[in-house]
Amino acid sequence: MSKDSNLAVLIDADNVQPAIVDGLLVEIAKYGTASVKRIYGDWTGPALKGWKEALLQHSIQPVQQFGYTRGKNATDSALIIDAMDLLYTGNFGGFCLVSSDSDFTRLASRIRESGLTVYGFGERKTPAPLVVACDKFIYTEVLTEGNEEEQQSRKRSAKELKSDTRLVNALRNAVEGSSDEDGWAQLGPVGSNIAKQSPEFDARNFGYRKLRDLVEATGLFEVQERSAADGASKVIYVRDKRRP
Structure with missing residues (x-):
């Protein structure tokens, strides 16, 4: 398989709800193959317990990241470090960054500077700098829409x-x-x-x-x-x- 069709999917669990996962992976399949699927968060706390079934069903690898200091988001740093490691392998044609956090704006820009495609996924509240830093940005609300009548x-x-x-x-x-x-x-x-x-x-x-x-x-x-x-x-x- 060509590396151009290989995508690294990195999910910020602190900014995403489990309900979007089915629609998210269907959407990602339009652009390539999710060769790497990782989700970052502190899995020792109760806030992320709703993710377990979704992770098992879709073979998404949870990455544990403790919050070392109150008020500081260590999860963001772990995701960014992994993204750069994956970028340097040269095995991917694009990245899917799943978060509404503007802290990933520079990461998206850096990946694009290396000639790779960046697909962003986040809520409509996502700050504009992150949106425009991606090649394409999909609002997660459209991934969880209901039946035809509701649409x-x-x-x-x-x-x-x-x-x-x-x-x-x-x-x-x-x-x-x-x-x-x-x-x-x-x-x-x-x-x-x-x-x-x-x-x-x-x-x-x-x-x-x-x-x-x-x-x-x-x-x-x-x-x-x-x-x-x-x-x-x-x-x-x-x-x-x-x-x-």
């Missing part, structure tokens, strides 16, 4: 989407930046373009499963489905309706 209730309407200036500008700029002379852009590059500007962008944050669903819901773009060169698959193209 439908969270969908933003066309009116709400159109009134979101930041969203509209991001979509239009991405389409323009990826388009041909006629204004048509493949949806894949559009998504990549947006992610480079806003690592936290995700259609699920607006209640839609896929980018195509979100784009169509805005009512601001034409959408076409065309046959790919191989004739066996389809490619989605979008164009700003304002384009003459």
Whole structure:
């Protein structure tokens, strides 16, 4: 297996709830193979006892870290040291940092400086510096969403989407930046373009499963489905309706 598909998953137990684990690992599988799965915390205390079943079920290795001094987070230091050790092995194509703690901002930047991809996972309260330090940041709230009916209730309407200036500008700029002379852009590059500007962008944050669903819901773009060169698959193209 290519090292580019190998991911090191490092979880800060002090900042993550066990309920996200199933959705977390399903999401990570979209980007590669979780070759290393470690979670850091003080397992001698009662605060983390809810993790036991999840760790056994998913073969996540707990790393014990005592809190040496009150008010100081030794867990962060242990995770950072392990991350650097793993980075120097050269066996990984990316890291998944699971925490809402901004203390990992410099770690994320350092890993990217070495040419590896960083996927961040944290709650919506995660400070912006950590979010933008990652190549892609996924809010953990979207990993624990309920059934289809509940998801439908969270969908933003066309009116709400159109009134979101930041969203509209991001979509239009991405389409323009990826388009041909006629204004048509493949949806894949559009998504990549947006992610480079806003690592936290995700259609699920607006209640839609896929980018195509979100784009169509805005009512601001034409959408076409065309046959790919191989004739066996389809490619989605979008164009700003304002384009003459």
